Amino acid sequence: MGLQEAISERARFITRDELAQELENDIVSGRQGVGSKLPSERQLADRFGVSRPAVREALRTLVERRLVEIHPGRGAFVRDAQSSDAASQMGMFFRRKQVTARHLVEARSMLESHAAELAADRADPSDLALMRQTLVELEGAIDVVDQARCDIAFHYAVTRASRNPVIESMFAAVAQPMVELMLRSLIDPEVRSEALGFHHDIVAAIAAHDGLRARLAMTNHIAVAEHLYGDDLDRSVETVARRELARRLAPSVTLEDVLDRALAGSGLRVERADDDA
Structure with a gap:
């Protein structure tokens, strides 16, 4: 099985918690910079092979962890870390x-x-x-x-x-x-x-x-x-x-x-x- 096939195979079984962790890793590592916009719900659903409700739950988890802010009509954005x-x-x-x-x-x-x-x-x-x-x-x-x-x-x-x-x-x-x-x-x-x-x-x-x-x-x-x-x-x-x-x-x-x-x-x-x- 090639790399792309392996990624696709894993994506079909990813849970919303695993999706939240994947996105968190991107943010914490700096691959998704402060102030940057995350892919849309549809893009994330297609990329990871999950439903849009699962994407929403994953994004809600990131909001609770104070990693992203969601602006209605605009999308989810990476927030800066605050000492508070x-x-x-x-x-x-x-x-x-x-x-x-x-x-x-x-x-x-x-x-x-x-x-x-x-x-x-x-x-x-x-x-x-x-x-x-x-x-x-x-x-x-x-x-x-x-x-x-x-x-x-x-x-x-x-x-x-x-x-x-x-x-x-x-x-x-x-x-x-x-x-x-x-x-x-x-x-x-x-x-x-x-x-x-x-x-x-x-x-x-x-x-x-x-x-x-x-x-x-x-x-x-x-x-x-x-x-x-x-x-x-x-x-x-x-x-x-x-x-x-x-x-x-x-x-x-x-x-x-x-x-x-x-x-x-x-x-x-x-x-x-x-x-x-």
Whole structure:
């Protein structure tokens, strides 16, 4: 049997899952570049010897994997990978694991402290301008949701300045519980007063290209929760955030609304885990 015959023979038995994997391989390998249009449903059906409904199911799988976007009337296009993709995959996992403030403090201390140190070596003037702008907005914000949006945007700006896509993706993966943690800090006057002062120390160290000082400033900033949160340190950040919102804001304001607003304006473009349900 010749090669072409073997390919044709295999095509007659390909499943929709195998078709999705074939297309995914083309995308991940770069053979199908970012922004390029995939063959039409009919072309894919003819090429692989499957039905058009099977092609639609395969494309739906690729959409769920955030590899393609489908534009009605135009077709399916390869989407660029975003660091925020990690967050939508991890959000539900963190909720089910009942992630606490202590968990986040320990993880952020490792991740963001190193990111700040790298940023001191790699940040350019536009990075520093963005950090400073977010701090101006944070200090001028009255609404706690706007404060959380600016806060997460600042930390994301520092992380991006590390110029490490793995660190950036890891940061994005914990964005949702991080906002919940920030709500606890921003609503508490004592925590807010002590923690926010470190922001300027972090920027100053990065601007001075002092990596060790940037690392220490970020570590101290994150550690504020350890000595001011009390029993909340070992409670689920989601539970604590819901409690604080119920105490301080109108009953009609939900945690889900707050997360949507804070993350949408942060530059992360994160889709919450429960949005996928």
